[in-house]
Amino acid sequence: MDQRKTHWEHIYETRLPTQVGWYQEHPQLSLQFIQRTGILPTGHIIDVGGGASTLVDNLLTAGFQHITVLDISAAALQLARQRIGPEAGRVSWIEADITQVDLPDQAYDLWHDRAVFHFLMQPEDRTRYIEQVRRAVRSGGHIIVATFAPDGPPKCSGLDVVRYDPEGLQHEFGPDFELVDSTREDHHTPSGVEQKYMYCYCRKY
Numbered sequence: 001m002d003q004r005k006t007h008w009e010h011i012y013e014t015r016l017p018t019q020v021g022w023y024q025e026h027p028q029l030s031l032q033f034i035q036r037t038g039i040l041p042t043g044h045i046i047d048v049g050g051g052a053s054t055l056v057d058n059l060l061t062a063g064f065q066h067i068t069v070l071d072i073s074a075a076a077l078q079l080a081r082q083r084i085g086p087e088a089g090r091v092s093w094i095e096a097d098i099t100q101v102d103l104p105d106q107a108y109d110l111w112h113d114r115a116v117f118h119f120l121m122q123p124e125d126r127t128r129y130i131e132q133v134r135r136a137v138r139s140g141g142h143i144i145v146a147t148f149a150p151d152g153p154p155k156c157s158g159l160d161v162v163r164y165d166p167e168g169l170q171h172e173f174g175p176d177f178e179l180v181d182s183t184r185e186d187h188h189t190p191s192g193v194e195q196k197y198m199y200c201y202c203r204k205y
């Protein structure tokens, strides 16, 4: 098992999903951005590095019919499946590293990532991730990416992160993406620490 996968499997095997620093009972900003895109219930949504997040529960409740959750950790996906119960059968679950997997061409109308892209410290990993978005999201599709903000912590889950402002993230993604909007979040971890996040909403040309 590679180091990255080992790290995340260990996290989800030893911590309750409600105790990890990034836990949100209700992913309000993500849902607001998703609603704002105007995506139809028949639209295809992928939550990249969704882990055991409750975003998928909310998307199911909202009536979305084509939801994919991708994560490097099998344990994380299992936690989400167990929580959701029989409805989990309506979701596509992919256990993979987003920098390694080959997602289908033009398959998604909406790409969501909260706190995954910021772990990619090596430029070649970021390039592979952005290539993946270019290939897997249809033209005109929506991309919502949340990272730690410039005044956020330098580490997440004990790993170094790259912190972004909206312009920095847009620059990283390049001219094939239009920055539509961005916002900040003061996230409070379950242990009460405040962390500054930055959310970007982009469209792919």
Ligand SMILES: C[S@@+](CC[C@H](N)C(=O)[O-])C[C@H]1O[C@@H](n2cnc3c(N)ncnc32)[C@H](O)[C@@H]1O
Residues within 6 Å of the ligand: 004, 008, 022, 023, 024, 048, 049, 050, 051, 052, 053, 054, 070, 071, 072, 073, 076, 096, 097, 098, 099, 113, 114, 115, 116, 119, 156, 157
């Ligand atoms: C900080 S957590 C955020 C989880 C979720 N997005 C949320 O907001 O609750 C990062 C997640 O990304 C996953 N992850 C980290 N690196 C990854 C990679 N290269 N490919 C796929 N998933 C990855 C981890 O297993 C973990 O579930």
